[in-house]
Amino acid sequence: LAKTTQPISMDSYEGQEVNITCSHNNIATNDYITWYQQFPSQGPRFIIQGYKTKVTNEVASLFIPADRKSSTLSLPRVSLSDTAVYYCLVGPFTGGGNKLTFGTGTQLKVEL
Protein backbone atom coordinates (compact mmCIF):
# COMPACT_ATOMS: atom_id res chain seq x y z
CA LEU A 1 0.00 0.00 0.00
CA ALA A 2 1.27 3.47 -0.86
CA LYS A 3 2.62 5.40 2.10
CA THR A 4 1.15 8.80 2.75
CA THR A 5 2.61 11.91 4.35
CA GLN A 6 0.50 14.70 5.82
CA PRO A 7 1.17 17.65 8.09
CA ILE A 8 0.76 16.69 11.72
CA SER A 9 -1.38 19.67 12.54
CA MET A 10 -3.00 22.78 11.08
CA ASP A 11 -4.73 25.76 12.63
CA SER A 12 -7.44 27.86 11.06
CA TYR A 13 -10.22 30.29 11.88
CA GLU A 14 -13.91 30.03 11.29
CA GLY A 15 -14.99 31.00 7.79
CA GLN A 16 -11.65 30.31 6.18
CA GLU A 17 -10.90 27.74 3.52
CA VAL A 18 -8.59 24.97 4.67
CA ASN A 19 -6.43 22.95 2.32
CA ILE A 20 -4.72 19.81 3.60
CA THR A 21 -2.18 18.26 1.28
CA CYS A 22 -1.18 14.63 1.30
CA SER A 23 1.87 13.20 -0.45
CA HIS A 24 1.74 9.70 -1.90
CA ASN A 25 4.72 9.38 -4.20
CA ASN A 26 4.39 5.62 -4.63
CA ILE A 27 0.75 5.58 -5.62
CA ALA A 28 -0.09 2.70 -7.95
CA THR A 29 -2.15 2.82 -11.11
CA ASN A 30 -5.15 1.15 -9.48
CA ASP A 31 -5.03 3.13 -6.24
CA TYR A 32 -7.81 5.43 -5.12
CA ILE A 33 -7.38 8.36 -2.72
CA THR A 34 -9.79 8.55 0.18
CA TRP A 35 -10.10 11.06 3.00
CA TYR A 36 -11.65 10.38 6.38
CA GLN A 37 -12.53 12.63 9.30
CA GLN A 38 -12.35 11.48 12.90
CA PHE A 39 -13.68 13.19 16.00
CA PRO A 40 -12.45 12.12 19.46
CA SER A 41 -13.92 8.81 20.61
CA GLN A 42 -15.70 8.22 17.31
CA GLY A 43 -15.02 6.05 14.30
CA PRO A 44 -13.67 7.70 11.14
CA ARG A 45 -16.22 9.17 8.78
CA PHE A 46 -15.86 9.05 5.01
CA ILE A 47 -15.44 12.50 3.46
CA ILE A 48 -14.48 12.10 -0.16
CA GLN A 49 -12.81 9.73 -2.60
CA GLY A 50 -11.20 10.27 -5.98
CA TYR A 51 -8.93 8.84 -8.62
CA LYS A 52 -7.84 11.85 -10.67
CA THR A 53 -8.55 15.53 -11.37
CA LYS A 54 -11.18 17.07 -9.13
CA VAL A 55 -14.00 15.64 -7.09
CA THR A 56 -16.53 17.73 -5.21
CA ASN A 57 -19.35 16.83 -2.87
CA GLU A 58 -21.46 18.71 -0.39
CA VAL A 59 -18.72 18.62 2.23
CA ALA A 60 -15.39 19.05 0.49
CA SER A 61 -13.38 19.08 -2.70
CA LEU A 62 -10.50 16.83 -3.60
CA PHE A 63 -7.85 18.01 -6.03
CA ILE A 64 -5.55 15.45 -7.62
CA PRO A 65 -2.84 16.57 -10.06
CA ALA A 66 -2.07 14.65 -13.20
CA ASP A 67 0.86 12.72 -11.70
CA ARG A 68 -1.34 11.71 -8.71
CA LYS A 69 1.64 11.88 -6.37
CA SER A 70 -0.24 14.18 -4.06
CA SER A 71 -3.77 15.26 -3.30
CA THR A 72 -5.36 18.20 -1.53
CA LEU A 73 -8.48 18.10 0.56
CA SER A 74 -10.23 21.45 0.51
CA LEU A 75 -12.73 22.37 3.20
CA PRO A 76 -14.63 25.56 2.33
CA ARG A 77 -15.50 27.98 5.12
CA VAL A 78 -14.63 25.81 8.11
CA SER A 79 -16.45 26.07 11.41
CA LEU A 80 -15.56 25.04 14.94
CA SER A 81 -17.23 21.69 14.33
CA ASP A 82 -14.64 20.86 11.66
CA THR A 83 -12.00 20.50 14.36
CA ALA A 84 -10.96 16.88 13.93
CA VAL A 85 -8.24 14.60 12.64
CA TYR A 86 -8.20 14.13 8.88
CA TYR A 87 -6.69 11.02 7.34
CA CYS A 88 -5.56 10.54 3.77
CA LEU A 89 -5.50 6.93 2.61
CA VAL A 90 -4.39 5.40 -0.64
CA GLY A 91 -5.21 1.91 -1.76
CA PRO A 92 -6.54 -0.25 -4.55
CA PHE A 93 -10.12 -1.08 -5.16
CA THR A 94 -10.00 -4.84 -4.82
CA GLY A 95 -13.70 -5.47 -4.93
CA GLY A 96 -13.41 -7.74 -1.94
CA GLY A 97 -12.46 -5.50 0.90
CA ASN A 98 -9.46 -3.26 0.92
CA LYS A 99 -7.16 -3.14 3.92
CA LEU A 100 -6.60 0.43 5.00
CA THR A 101 -3.36 1.61 6.53
CA PHE A 102 -3.82 4.78 8.51
CA GLY A 103 -1.00 7.27 8.76
CA THR A 104 -0.65 9.89 11.46
CA GLY A 105 -3.39 12.10 10.07
CA THR A 106 -3.68 15.88 10.32
CA GLN A 107 -5.12 17.43 13.45
CA LEU A 108 -7.10 20.46 12.30
CA LYS A 109 -7.97 23.00 14.94
CA VAL A 110 -10.50 25.67 14.06
CA GLU A 111 -10.80 28.70 16.29
CA LEU A 112 -13.12 31.68 16.45
Add this chain to the structure above:
Amino acid sequence: GAVVSQHPSWVICKSGTSVKIECRSLDFQATTMFWYRQFPKQSLMLMATSNEGSKATYEQGVEKDKFLINHASLTLSTLTVTSAHPEDSSFYICSAPREQQFQETQYFGPGTRLLVL
Protein backbone atom coordinates in the same frame (compact mmCIF):
# COMPACT_ATOMS: atom_id res chain seq x y z
CA GLY B 1 -26.08 6.11 3.70
CA ALA B 2 -24.40 2.95 4.88
CA VAL B 3 -24.34 2.45 8.63
CA VAL B 4 -22.14 0.26 10.74
CA SER B 5 -22.99 -0.21 14.40
CA GLN B 6 -21.00 -1.50 17.33
CA HIS B 7 -22.11 -2.86 20.66
CA PRO B 8 -21.37 -2.07 23.37
CA SER B 9 -20.18 1.50 23.01
CA TRP B 10 -18.15 1.18 26.16
CA VAL B 11 -17.30 -1.56 28.61
CA ILE B 12 -15.43 -1.82 31.88
CA CYS B 13 -14.24 -5.23 33.00
CA LYS B 14 -11.96 -6.87 35.51
CA SER B 15 -8.59 -8.22 34.51
CA GLY B 16 -8.81 -11.83 33.39
CA THR B 17 -12.32 -11.68 32.02
CA SER B 18 -13.37 -11.89 28.38
CA VAL B 19 -15.22 -9.19 26.49
CA LYS B 20 -17.19 -9.55 23.27
CA ILE B 21 -17.68 -6.65 20.88
CA GLU B 22 -20.20 -6.84 18.04
CA CYS B 23 -19.98 -5.10 14.69
CA ARG B 24 -23.00 -4.98 12.40
CA SER B 25 -23.56 -3.61 8.95
CA LEU B 26 -27.12 -2.34 9.15
CA ASP B 27 -28.15 -1.79 5.55
CA PHE B 28 -25.69 -3.75 3.46
CA GLN B 29 -23.94 -7.08 3.48
CA ALA B 30 -20.25 -7.39 4.13
CA THR B 31 -18.29 -10.56 3.46
CA THR B 32 -15.27 -8.78 4.88
CA MET B 33 -14.97 -6.58 7.94
CA PHE B 34 -11.96 -5.09 9.60
CA TRP B 35 -11.03 -4.56 13.23
CA TYR B 36 -8.84 -1.69 14.38
CA ARG B 37 -7.43 -0.58 17.70
CA GLN B 38 -6.65 3.00 18.59
CA PHE B 39 -4.71 4.19 21.63
CA PRO B 40 -5.02 7.77 22.88
CA LYS B 41 -3.48 10.37 20.59
CA GLN B 42 -2.52 7.69 18.08
CA SER B 43 -3.76 6.58 14.71
CA LEU B 44 -5.87 3.52 13.98
CA MET B 45 -3.97 0.27 13.78
CA LEU B 46 -5.41 -2.61 11.80
CA MET B 47 -5.68 -5.74 13.92
CA ALA B 48 -7.34 -8.26 11.66
CA THR B 49 -9.55 -8.95 8.69
CA SER B 50 -12.77 -10.77 9.44
CA ASN B 51 -13.95 -13.07 6.65
CA GLU B 52 -17.46 -14.47 6.48
CA GLY B 53 -17.36 -18.24 6.34
CA SER B 54 -13.64 -18.56 6.92
CA LYS B 55 -10.93 -17.79 9.42
CA ALA B 56 -9.87 -14.28 10.16
CA THR B 57 -6.47 -13.07 9.04
CA TYR B 58 -4.42 -11.25 11.62
CA GLU B 59 -1.83 -8.53 11.23
CA GLN B 60 1.69 -9.16 12.38
CA GLY B 61 2.04 -8.93 16.12
CA VAL B 62 -1.66 -9.48 16.90
CA GLU B 63 -2.32 -12.61 18.94
CA LYS B 64 -5.08 -14.58 17.29
CA ASP B 65 -5.73 -16.61 20.44
CA LYS B 66 -6.25 -13.47 22.45
CA PHE B 67 -8.40 -11.61 19.96
CA LEU B 68 -10.95 -14.09 18.68
CA ILE B 69 -12.89 -13.04 15.62
CA ASN B 70 -16.05 -14.69 14.35
CA HIS B 71 -17.84 -13.56 11.21
CA ALA B 72 -21.13 -15.29 11.85
CA SER B 73 -23.14 -13.80 9.01
CA LEU B 74 -22.95 -11.30 6.20
CA THR B 75 -23.90 -8.52 8.60
CA LEU B 76 -22.19 -9.48 11.86
CA SER B 77 -18.63 -9.83 13.04
CA THR B 78 -17.58 -10.22 16.66
CA LEU B 79 -14.30 -9.54 18.39
CA THR B 80 -13.69 -11.26 21.71
CA VAL B 81 -10.86 -10.04 23.87
CA THR B 82 -9.98 -13.07 25.96
CA SER B 83 -8.40 -12.84 29.41
CA ALA B 84 -8.28 -9.09 29.13
CA HIS B 85 -5.52 -7.15 30.87
CA PRO B 86 -5.10 -3.44 31.53
CA GLU B 87 -2.83 -3.08 28.49
CA ASP B 88 -5.77 -4.18 26.32
CA SER B 89 -7.63 -1.03 27.32
CA SER B 90 -8.17 0.83 24.09
CA PHE B 91 -10.69 2.07 21.55
CA TYR B 92 -11.77 -0.72 19.22
CA ILE B 93 -13.28 0.18 15.86
CA CYS B 94 -14.65 -2.00 13.10
CA SER B 95 -15.24 -1.19 9.46
CA ALA B 96 -17.00 -2.75 6.52
CA PRO B 97 -16.42 -2.04 2.83
CA ARG B 98 -19.26 -1.31 0.49
CA GLU B 99 -18.99 -1.26 -3.27
CA GLN B 100 -20.85 1.50 -5.03
CA GLN B 101 -20.48 2.60 -8.62
CA PHE B 102 -17.14 0.87 -9.15
CA GLN B 103 -15.67 2.40 -6.03
CA GLU B 104 -15.25 0.93 -2.62
CA THR B 105 -15.90 2.89 0.52
CA GLN B 106 -15.11 1.76 4.04
CA TYR B 107 -17.76 2.57 6.61
CA PHE B 108 -16.66 2.63 10.21
CA GLY B 109 -18.52 1.81 13.37
CA PRO B 110 -18.73 4.32 16.23
CA GLY B 111 -16.14 2.41 18.23
CA THR B 112 -16.08 0.58 21.56
CA ARG B 113 -14.14 1.93 24.49
CA LEU B 114 -12.69 -0.90 26.61
CA LEU B 115 -11.30 -0.27 30.06
CA VAL B 116 -9.74 -3.21 31.87
CA LEU B 117 -9.23 -2.72 35.58
